[in-house]
Amino acid sequence: MYQMTGAQLIVRLLERQGVKTAAGIPGGAILPLYDALSGSVIHHVLARHEQGAGFMAQGMARVSGRPEVCFASSGPGATNLVTAIADARLDSIPLVAITGQVPLSMIGTDAFQEVDIYGMTVPITKHNFLVRSVDELLEVIPAAFRIAMSGRPGPVLVDVPKDVQNQTIRFAEFPPVATPEPLPALDMAAVEEAARMINAAEQPVLYLGGGVIHAGAAQAAVTLAEQAGMPTTMTLMALGAMPVDHPLSIGMLGMHAARYTNFVLEEADLLVCVGARFDDRAIGKAAQFCPNAKIVHIDVDPSELHKIKQAHVAINGDVGEVLEALLPRVKAALRKRWLSHVESLRARFPVEWAGQDDPRTHYGLVQAVAAALDDEAVITTDVGQHQMWVAQAYPFRRPRQWLTSGGLGTMGFGMPAAIGAALADRSRTVVCFSGDGSFKMNIQELATLAEEGLNVKIVLMNNNSLGLVYQQQNLFYGKRVFASKYRGAPDFLKIAEGFGVAGVDLDTAANPRAALTQALHAPGPCLIHVSIDREEFVYPMVPPGAANTEMIGG
Numbered sequence: 001m002y003q004m005t006g007a008q009l010i011v012r013l014l015e016r017q018g019v020k021t022a023a024g025i026p027g028g029a030i031l032p033l034y035d036a037l038s039g040s041v042i043h044h045v046l047a048r049h050e051q052g053a054g055f056m057a058q059g060m061a062r063v064s065g066r067p068e069v070c071f072a073s074s075g076p077g078a079t080n081l082v083t084a085i086a087d088a089r090l091d092s093i094p095l096v097a098i099t100g101q102v103p104l105s106m107i108g109t110d111a112f113q114e115v116d117i118y119g120m121t122v123p124i125t126k127h128n129f130l131v132r133s134v135d136e137l138l139e140v141i142p143a144a145f146r147i148a149m150s151g152r153p154g155p156v157l158v159d160v161p162k163d164v165q166n167q168t169i170r171f172a173e174f175p176p177v178a179t180p181e182p183l184p185a186l187d188m189a190a191v192e193e194a195a196r197m198i199n200a201a202e203q204p205v206l207y208l209g210g211g212v213i214h215a216g217a218a219q220a221a222v223t224l225a226e227q228a229g230m231p232t233t234m235t236l237m238a239l240g241a242m243p244v245d246h247p248l249s250i251g252m253l254g255m256h257a258a259r260y261t262n263f264v265l266e267e268a269d270l271l272v273c274v275g276a277r278f279d280d281r282a283i284g285k286a287a288q289f290c291p292n293a294k295i296v297h298i299d300v301d302p303s304e305l306h307k308i309k310q311a312h313v314a315i316n317g318d319v320g321e322v323l324e325a326l327l328p329r330v331k332a333a334l335r336k337r338w339l340s341h342v343e344s345l346r347a348r349f350p351v352e353w354a355g356q357d358d359p360r361t362h363y364g365l366v367q368a369v370a371a372a373l374d375d376e377a378v379i380t381t382d383v384g385q386h387q388m389w390v391a392q393a394y395p396f397r398r399p400r401q402w403l404t405s406g407g408l409g410t411m412g413f414g415m416p417a418a419i420g421a422a423l424a425d426r427s428r429t430v431v432c433f434s435g436d437g438s439f440k441m442n443i444q445e446l447a448t449l450a451e452e453g454l455n456v457k458i459v460l461m462n463n464n465s466l467g468l469v470y471q472q473q474n475l476f477y478g479k480r481v482f483a484s485k486y487r488g489a490p491d492f493l494k495i496a497e498g499f500g501v502a503g504v505d506l507d508t509a510a511n512p513r514a515a516l517t518q519a520l521h522a523p524g525p526c527l528i529h530v531s532i533d534r535e536e537f538v539y540p541m542v543p544p545g546a547a548n549t550e551m552i553g554g
């Protein structure tokens with residue numbers, strides 16, 4: 001017979017689940033859990049803001065592919081987690097958020113630091129729990145992990161009242177360690193039909209989404225592309241699924257794609273969509289996306305099928321399993337005519353990265369960082385122009401090399417996610433490309449970074465503005481620039497120094513390339529500061545609401 005408190009039980013269940021590291025901030029309503037955590041093998045990372053803790057857990061999960069854990073206290077602690085949870089939901093990241101709550105008898109009394117975090121997170125979690133007795137924990141904690149990792153991954157919140165944490169439980173056996181639930185059997189008739197359509201197509205395109213990365217199916221997707229001679233495009237979330245320099249890669253599609261990529265899609269007669277969801281940033285105006293193509297849609301989440309585009313064949317299942325089932329049924333094809341047409345479009349609309357030889361320009365900086373690192377490095381970004389420049393110009397070559405907030409587009413994601421990535425695998429160099437607007441949204445996590453001594457390099461692309469907003473106002477609001485240029489200009493290097501993080505200023509470096517390389521290779525955290533011309537915009541660009549073929553610039 002085991003006997004322990006609810007708090008101790010939670011910690012034991014997390015340990016049994018294989019949790020090695022978790023991030024959070026304590027407070028009154030979660031102190032029993034923290035007390036139990038103090039005696040655990042789990043490494044607790046003390047974030048400086050709960051949103052930072054949520055993104056650290058996300059960073060770990062995006063690298064490991066496993067559910068990772070964050071903690072917050074009740075009330076403001078819990079509400080500070082909300083953005084990171086919503087972000088995990090939109091990018092399908094397995095996350096288990098555990099919050100403290102006021103004692104059961106006080107719920108509903110507007111007690112100190114009481115919020116209904118259960119109610120608030122209903123629409124942004126895959127599932128959530130309010131635990132009402134210590135006995136429930138035996139089921140709820142494993143269930144949280146099982147739900148987070150089964151099928152389409154996502155965030156689960158477990159709200160645990162303080163008295164439940166303090167209750168004593170006696171039990172005979174620990175529940176089994178949670179594993180993903182099996183998926184329904186594949187519809188083999190649909191697989192056969194998809195294979196027939198691929199074999200019959202003359203101008204097929206493979207369209208890969210983040211689901212390919214989550215499912216560990218990148219290699220199978222590349223094999224399918226090679227076998228069937230299919231040019232392959234990737235969403236922002238799928239970058240790295242096929243190496244960018246693979247001859248069949250036509251790069252990212254959508255709002256900031258290369259021109260030729262969107263033109264290739266325009267001419268497709270079959271679109272094989274794998275683990276992607278026809279997001280508006282990827283497809284532009286839905287009615288005009290791939291106007292001539294039949295659609296095969298493969299997704300683990302049945303609610304994505306036919307949601308935005310009616311599929312001719314829809315297959316619900318693990319995308320890796322579906323691809324393995326398709327491969328023996330898909331004929332080897334060279335598709336010389338189609339591929340040479342794709343090449344002619346590529347040659348007609350060449351991708352050029354202006355200033356690419358100068359590490360003090362936006363593209364040049366991205367390429368100089370890439371040149372200094374190997375493919376083992378992990379790259380995170382914040383949200384804005386810098387995010388799109390990195391997506392366009394960084395040569396991603398492997399799954400989970402690239403962590404970005406795609407669905408929610410959350411400024412402040414980059415640095416705590418980079419901390420999480422480094423916590424998940426301390427052997428890797430992690431680079432966070434940030435903008436000066438985004439960086440300030442979780443700048444306090446420099447303290448956490450310094451404390452943990454992680455190998456995280458922040459490349460701060462400083463245009464002293466909310467660049468992407470400034471760009472939109474210039475292009476679509478008659479150049480009426482409002483609330484997007486900063487008047488103050490903080491000294492980021494001094495701020496970093498104040499937090500105990502070393503810095504390098506490429507603006508003043510005699511040899512910026514050498515200084516960059518040295519900073520990237522020196523162990524430990526570092527802030528690499530570069531001024532970027534505010535008038536540099538992200539091109540090409542599909543104007544909001546337009547079709548992908550109506551790109552401007554570039």
Ligand SMILES: Cc1ncc(C[n+]2csc(CCOP(=O)(O)OP(=O)(O)O)c2C)c(N)n1
Pocket residue numbers: 382383384385386387409410411412434435436437438439461463465466467468469
């Ligand atoms: C939390 C949050 N607030 C507001 C926005 C809207 N937004 C998108 S990009 C952007 C500007 C980003 O500025 P910065 O981080 O400096 O990057 P830059 O575009 O200059 O590269 C803003 C305000 C957002 N995405 N996230």
